[in-house]
Amino acid sequence: MSLFITFEGLEGSGKSTQARLLYERLQIRGYPVILTREPGGTRIGEMIRRILVDLKHTEMAPTTETLLFSAARAQLISELIRPYLATGGIVLCDRYSDSTYAYQGYGLGRDLDELHAITKAATGDLMPDLTLYLDLTAEEGLERKRLAARVNRGEQLMTPSSPSSSNNAQQEPAWNRLDARDLEYHQRVATGFQELIQRDPQRWRKIDARLPVHEVAHLVELEVEPLLAQITLLEQDS
Ligand SMILES: Nc1ncnc2c1ncn2[C@@H]1O[C@H](COP(=O)(O)OP(=O)(O)OP(=O)(O)O)[C@@H](O)[C@H]1O
């Protein structure tokens, strides 16, 4: 048996923070686990991500946006997610197809049935076993991101010659094309997520993302715990 867990939520709700903490925790406990993200996670997917988040790409048509997200997803599933699940491991993914319905469907007004057809082609209907929704209002999430973007800028000014970090922070602005859409857009996305949760309550767990980071992490672990029994621990080196 394997486990496919996704993190969903609005911008700045703490998905990447919590996905990383859960990844570290599971790794320490000896579980076979990988952490990836959407869009991205593969060489090709990260290139597509750069096109999607670039603030200069104001002319991007909604269909282009939808297909680029789906192309990155198709690559991630084929290259990483399916092969790892086949080994009996745990895949943690920072966003997945629910984001397509919430952002391009509810946010941009694309037809949900059309999105479903595109998503089916990209994923072969692979669905997560569990989806953790980090619950925060659009205002709160965007405020966190603005704060983070200011801190980032400050750091860059203070340490212009600091060595480059291994993540993508350098190529990718803390405030990107998708964050920059207006508040009403993000509120439509929030409504979309709530509807998606109502439609499939078994798969989703709502977590209060306003709590301090370590408390959110604890709630995340409590939700994941019952599913771990089906995963075989890695053999420890003696
Ligand atoms: N529980 C929390 N309380 C307060 N601040 C938090 C909490 N969790 C994360 N943050 C901060 O909020 C900002 C956004 O967090 P993070 O990048 O994890 O969110 P995200 O959901 O991945 O955002 P994005 O949608 O942009 O990828 C970061 O500066 C992070 O340090």
Ligand SMILES: [Mg+2]
């Ligand atoms: Mg993130």
